[in-house]
Amino acid sequence: MKYTEEHEWLDENDGIVTVGITAHAAEQLGDIVFIELPEVGTEVTKDDEIVVIESVKAASDILAPLDGEIVEINEAIVEDPAKVNEDPEGDGWFFKIRPADPSQLEGFMDEAAYKAFIG
């Protein structure tokens, strides 16, 4: 598992990267009540605002962590956004992306570095 400074986690398997938000991010956001995901097939560029999440407190954007193509989205969290609070690093995943340039994965933090980052 890799982590971004935007509090996303990335899990790479056979060239496909699953992306979600960290437990720390989910806790900071509070109860999530609305999620808008990109469409499957969308070509995205790193730092594009591709997901909108709204919690009881506020709206925030999730940025594309990599260049690539969205190959799958988690419809279950659109139906029931509370799933993200319940299991942010498991059933609460957001989307799967096929990276255009797998070397972009190298710059991210590992778990120890992320833990240090969030203090």
Add this chain to the structure above:
Amino acid sequence: MSDLSRTVLYDLHLELGAKMVPFAGWEMPVQYAAGVMKEHLHTRESAGLFDVSHMGQVVLRGDNAAAALERLVPVDIQGLGVGRQRYGFFTTPEGGIIDDLMIANRGDHLFLVVNAARKAVDLDHLHEHLEGVEIEEVRGRALIALQGPKAEEALAALNPAVREMRFMDVADVELVGATCWVSRSGYTGEDGFEISVPNTMAPRLARALLENPAVAPIGLGARDSLRLEAGLCLYGNDIDETTSPVEASLSWAIQKVRRRGGAREGGFPGAARILAELEEGPARKRVGLLPEGRAPMRAHTALFASEDAPEPVGEVTSGAFGPSIGRPMSMGYLPADLASPGTRVWGEVRGKRLPAEVAPMPFVKQTYKR
């Protein structure tokens, strides 16, 4: 947060795991460990305890206090019985709202509860306009709200006398050895109580109530979603000096005796506009809105009459997800011809026009004990 005031329950909030935030000059709990959603639902299902000590408490004394106060509010105060409370608002000469407040007749004095952010303005306003009335800001008392279907049971465990109170009754009630000024009212749409308690006894009272497993501490986050589901206004969002009470759909709080043809017609600031609007109808109205999708339409969302209309016709003033109704909800202002329930309007959210339906408020059934 060094310039912020703290209520006498501050240590208790920290002990309960509260997340503290600045609010109207006070350091207040926005939520506890359970989080906004669970706190909201707990209040509707059981009972919630709220620290609202930041609100202003004011006592007015004098033989003519009721008549004098009527010069500032379009409300029947002289007809307010001893032991009864009424909702009201201070109005501007232009017919806007300086603040909304609760007014109780406690026998030898009137007791007002005003918004924290408006307390200083309200006190200046009272001092300027109420001659011959003694105005006392109550500094030695905290204010605790206990709300929800199990509020009566929880408070009656400390003093069964509260069972006799009905919605908007006020009474002196002995609780944990202190004389408390209790009203059967609140800001959630639920049955419940607001309890003015001496500062020194407030932590003891809060702890005694929280010992009851039915009672959980509730932060300002859930207080906001609860009041919005109940269709209640938040000063500064839904009402302010630019909104008249009639536009704000608060005409119900203006009794007949203060309207045209009433025995004490007018005689408050802005009466010309407010009395005319009561008869002729306002140009715009505060309405409830239910977005058709799942995206909340928050405060300042522009409202349009159609999907492609160039200019907005109104604005959302409060909007959030309603935990008890399981969908987003808003309130806002629309022109009178678009204000009927069932009318479809569009709110612009992140550059997209999303449909919403004008809906009656409250969004949840009120459960006041009348």
